[in-house]
Amino acid sequence: MSEGKRVTTKVSAEEINAQYKYIEAIKQYVQDLTIKLGKPIRYNIETFGCQMNENDSERLAGMLSEMGYSECDDRSDSDLIIFNTCCVRENAEQKVYGHLGALKKLKEVNPNLIIAICGCMMQQPEVVAHIKKVYRHVDIIFGTHNLYKLPELLNTAIASDKMVIDVWDSTGSIAENMPISRKDKLKAWVTVMYGCNNFCSYCIVPYVRGRERSRGIDEIRNEVIKLAEDGCKEITLLGQNVNSYGKDLEGDYTFANLLRELNKIDGIERIRFMTSHPKDLSDDLIYAIRDCEKVCEHLHLPVQAGSSKILEDMNRKYSKEQYLSLIAKVKEHIPDIGLTTDIIVGFPGETEEDFAETLDVVSKAKYDMAYTFLYSKRTGTPAAKNPNQVPEEVMKDRFDRLLELQNSISLQINNELLGKEVEVLVEGLSKNSKTTYTGRTRQNKIVNFKGSPDLVGKLIKVRIDGIQTWSLNGTLD
Known part of the structure; x- marks a missing residue:
């Protein structure tokens, strides 16, 4: 190892095992609450920002699934709401504050609702101070370096009526072997x-x-x-x-x-x-x-x-x-x-x-x-x-x-692609059609074409016969 070279460290196995114990404790809480309310206990994660934030949210979802929570697209029907935030641009922050304010009414309707906010915005001390002052209905604040501690933070919030804040200034270690729930299987x-x-x-x-x-x-x-x-x-x-x-x-x-x-x-x-x-x-x-x-x-x-x-x-x-x-x-x-x-x-x-x-x-x-x-x-x-x-x-x-x-x-x-044959990985139906399928070329260009469900997940050849600025239309050979 060269002089002065820092070797990245991993979160210890003991610490990871501790989080799994918290997962089991919350699983019991979720089961009890399910019986009490007579309905599934649901979570909603809203992700702001880049692909890394999306991947972080998949890890949060994996932990919540292990705890017995069900995913829900509707905030108003959720018992746990997490905002995973971005701070690269000012409008992203303002959007988060707007959504955060709207959650106060949901908290009044559902006393069991837990509201958490994490991600890049939370690494800024002035943002945390603002949330503490203005958005008192938030239950948990944590940052980018300790996402793996969600089970522990959630356990603390359930047992307390005080805001739980755990934001690390230091970079921290890399956490491996935690659950993950991926939305896309392909x-x-x-x-x-x-x-x-x-x-x-x-x-x-x-x-x-x-x-x-x-x-x-x-x-x-x-x-x-x-x-x-x-x-x-x-x-x-x-x-x-x-x-x-x-x-x-x-x-x-x-x-x-x-x-x-x-x-x-x-x-x-x-x-x-x-x-x-x-x-x-x-x-x-x-x-x-x-x-x-x-x-x-x-x-x-x-x-x-x-x-x-x-x-x-x-x-x-x-x-x-x-x-x-x-x-x-x-x-x-x-x-x-x-x-x-x-x-x-x-x-x-x-x-x-x-x-x-x-x-x-x-x-x-x-x-x-x-x-x-x-x-x-x-x-x-x-x-x-x-x-x-x-x-x-x-x-x-x-x-x-x-x-x-x-x-x-x-x-x-x-x-220049007009009339040429390209390789496409078929991803599924286009958002606005029940017969048009979509996929991407190796160069990451979107191609839309008429297809069938059995093509999803396959690499196929498509002949380009229509051109748009941001996408291509094609026909199966």
Whole structure:
């Protein structure tokens, strides 16, 4: 182990066993309450934010299912409501507060109702203080580092009429071997690492998710093997920066090597991952995407801005030229790669010339899709203190121009698929039809087509005969 290298630790087996004892205690409570009320005791989880939050919510759901709770989509019919929160953008926080206020009436109607709030927002002390003051009907507050302690926190809340608050400032350890309840049996999120060390000047994530911690390769492999045995066909590996996987582990572990290991697992048909940081995208990772037949030809590589000056102010640690060089290298080795990105419009200090550089990158990189955002000031980040905030009307104008350019590129790329045959993993019925099925290509493009129930979960060939900006229409050969 190199000098100064921190080895990520796991929550002890004793602590995990203790949580299972709390699970058994609450299971008895739920059984007694079910008999008393003559109805199932239900939980409702509302998730705000990213795919990692979604995966965290699946773990919360797994624990609650073990405790005897039934899932419920209707808050008003729930006996336990959990908000799993995000704080990347201000509007996400305001949405949580609005929903939280509406729960007070439900608490008055159902005295057994327990309200819990967790996730990234709770890692901000000012948010916890605000909830304590304004939303006294909340029963449990916990953060991102101790989700596995839900059974213990719930047990404490049931036995007490006081608000239970357990938010850890420290990063904590990784909890393995806790239950999980996945909504999708065909596709699954698999978190491979937590936290972020990059400290981009606009981003609150390192402050609320902590420093980078990688899961052990054996634990990840075992989880994926179990998924394959349960019929899962596609996995998406998650991390704030998956390219940093293994740097905190003892031994020579890299994300490229992890992909190669998972590529060997029988039953899994496709492997995806997100998110990659450009500064850590190695040649070896590019080769792994190219050489591993199960790793999809799709790369999400956030550029955030096209101006080297703005990128430096963002603390992104690469220039416009370096980014474009990286894109060229990826396309050289993986010609059929599908590229997506994130772009922030209106970062403090962004001039019209800086924005023109962003448009130039979009024109040259030719993304299949770009997730575009107006800059959102986050208290506690360096960018929030920058006096050169861009006026909202200027941001919106630039946003519209960026969207117009990207939409034209997306349509152009999709047009090139017209008449071609693509491989699609059939996911199920389209949301708005009883005869149209939907799936995705290896490049992560949505394809809609007329099909039958027996196709779900299968890899099939579809000929593209209709083009839209964000999706494709096809016909079975």
